[in-house]
Amino acid sequence: MSEETKGTVPAKVGVLGGGRMGAGIAHAFLISGSNVTVVEANPQAAAAAKERIESDLAKSLERGKIDGNLDKWAENLSVSLEHSDFAECELVIEAVPEIWDLKVSSLQQVEANLSENAWLATNTSSLSVDGLAAELKRPERFCGLHFFNPVPASKLVEIVIGQQTSDELQKLTLEWVAGIGKTPVTVNDAPGFASSRLGVALGLEAIRMVEEGVASAEDIDNAWCSVTSTPWARSRSRTSWAWMCALASRSTSNPSSAPASHRRSSCATWSNAASWARNPARASTTTRSLHSGSPA
Numbered sequence: 001m002s003e004e005t006k007g008t009v010p011a012k013v014g015v016l017g018g019g020r021m022g023a024g025i026a027h028a029f030l031i032s033g034s035n036v037t038v039v040e041a042n043p044q045a046a047a048a049a050k051e052r053i054e055s056d057l058a059k060s061l062e063r064g065k066i067d068g069n070l071d072k073w074a075e076n077l078s079v080s081l082e083h084s085d086f087a088e089c090e091l092v093i094e095a096v097p098e099i100w101d102l103k104v105s106s107l108q109q110v111e112a113n114l115s116e117n118a119w120l121a122t123n124t125s126s127l128s129v130d131g132l133a134a135e136l137k138r139p140e141r142f143c144g145l146h147f148f149n150p151v152p153a154s155k156l157v158e159i160v161i162g163q164q165t166s167d168e169l170q171k172l173t174l175e176w177v178a179g180i181g182k183t184p185v186t187v188n189d190a191p192g193f194a195s196s197r198l199g200v201a202l203g204l205e206a207i208r209m210v211e212e213g214v215a216s217a218e219d220i221d222n223a224w225c226s227v228t229s230t231p232w233a234r235s236r237s238r239t240s241w242a243w244m245c246a247l248a249s250r251s252t253s254n255p256s257s258a259p260a261s262h263r264r265s266s267c268a269t270w271s272n273a274a275s276w277a278r279n280p281a282r283a284s285t286t287t288r289s290l291h292s293g294s295p296a
C-alpha cells in the first residue's frame, strides 16, 4: 500500500450472509463507523447473525480490544431478509457458503438490487473471482475481499483483482481496508490467491515429509512452531484440510495452470488427506499418522 493511501470507510456497507465470516466483516465496519446491513437467508439465521455480531462486539469491548459504544453500534446495524435493503449501500460483501451455484445466484440477486454507483465484493476463499465476474452484468465493479478467520483478530485482507476489476475499485479497496485498520495485500485472481497458495505449498511439504518418514507430524509441527505460531498437522481443522484438498485438486485437475509446488503433489497423498478430512477413522495409515503424530 502506498504511503498516501488514506483509510476511509463507506458510509453504508452491506453483508450477504451473517455467519462466521459475515459477522466478522460486519464487526470490522461497524467499529470503523459504517452503517451495516446484513441480509440473511431466513428469520432464524437473521436472529443468529444479529446475536453473533452484538455478542462479539460486547466481547471485544470487554477485553479492551476496541473502544466505542455498544448502543451506537446496535443502532448502526440492521439485519434483514430483503436484498432491496442493499439499495443504499456503497459496498456489499458477499459471505455465503463456498458453493458455486449459491455464490452465482446470490451475487446476481445482490447486483440487481444495487445502485449504479455501488461496488460488490466476494469473500470467497477458493473460487475464481474472474469466473464469478463472468456471471455478473457489471464485472468492472466487482472484486474479491478475502478476510481471514477470526476477522476481529486477523490483520490481513487480500484484495483479489479480476481481469475486469476497475482501477477505481482497486484504489478504493486499499482505502477501505486501511480504514478498518487492516493490512491489504493486492493479488491477481489465481487459485489460492497469495496466502492460501503459500499455505497449500507448506501443507503439501509437511505431508510429503511425513509420507517419506522424514519426521513425525508432531516433530514437523514443533519445527514449524519454532519459527512461526502456526501449528499445521495438529491444529488444522478437518474443514481446513478438506478445503486445502479441494484447492489442490483444482490445481491438479488442470495441471498446466497449477502452481509448480502443487503439481509435485502425489495423488495418493491428496486422496489420503481428503479421506481424512471426510472421515479420519477410515483414512489410510499414512494420513492417520500425520494427524496422530507417529511417523509413517
Ligand SMILES: NC(=O)c1ccc[n+]([C@@H]2O[C@H](COP(=O)([O-])OP(=O)(O)OC[C@H]3O[C@@H](n4cnc5c(N)ncnc54)[C@H](O)[C@@H]3O)[C@@H](O)[C@H]2O)c1
Residues within 6 Å of the ligand: 016, 017, 018, 019, 020, 021, 022, 039, 040, 041, 045, 049, 095, 096, 097, 098, 106, 123, 124, 125, 126, 146, 147, 148, 149
Ligand atoms: N470460515 C473461514 O475460516 C473462512 C475464511 C475466509 C473466507 N471464508 C469464506 O467466507 C464465506 C462464508 O464462510 P463462513 O465460514 O462465514 O460460512 P458460514 O456457514 O458460517 O456462514 C454463511 C452464512 O450465509 C448464510 N446464507 C446461506 N445462504 C444464504 C443466502 N442465499 N442469502 C443470504 N445468506 C445466506 C447462512 O445462513 C450463514 O449464516 C465462504 O465463501 C468461505 O469460503 C471462510
